Amino acid sequence: MAPIRAELAEYADAIGMTATGVENARTVVTEACGNSIKHAYVGAATGCIEVSAHVEDGELCLAIRDFGPGIGSRTARRSASLHAGLSIIGALSMAFRLSSRRGAGTLLEVWLPLEPA
Secondary structure, eight states, rough: OOHHHHHHHHHHHHOOOOOHHHHHOOOHHHHHHIIIIIIISTTTTOEEEEEEEEETTTTTEEEEEEEOOOGGGGGTTTOHHHHHHHHHHHHSSSSSEEETTTTTEEEEEEEEEEEEE
């Protein structure tokens, strides 16, 4: 996860995000990737997580995607860590959207301000 965080921080810095904004972006990616590792690939030796970033309408748009079984297949089990991660992401972002399809993985899209409000 460290290479993803480092590359994202370099990109966020290059587009002019504040130090706080860069750290918020790193935290969002850490939480999202941590959830994918813990929930999408539980018991698996390997798994793929795609992270992309671009600027749109003055915001940093992040997309974090895994290819696990999807959230719907695990809703019977309550997971405090999944909910805590989304709460953290929600607190740091302007908005986020979580979509999941059974057997096809999960996509988290997050919008962060380039500059603090």
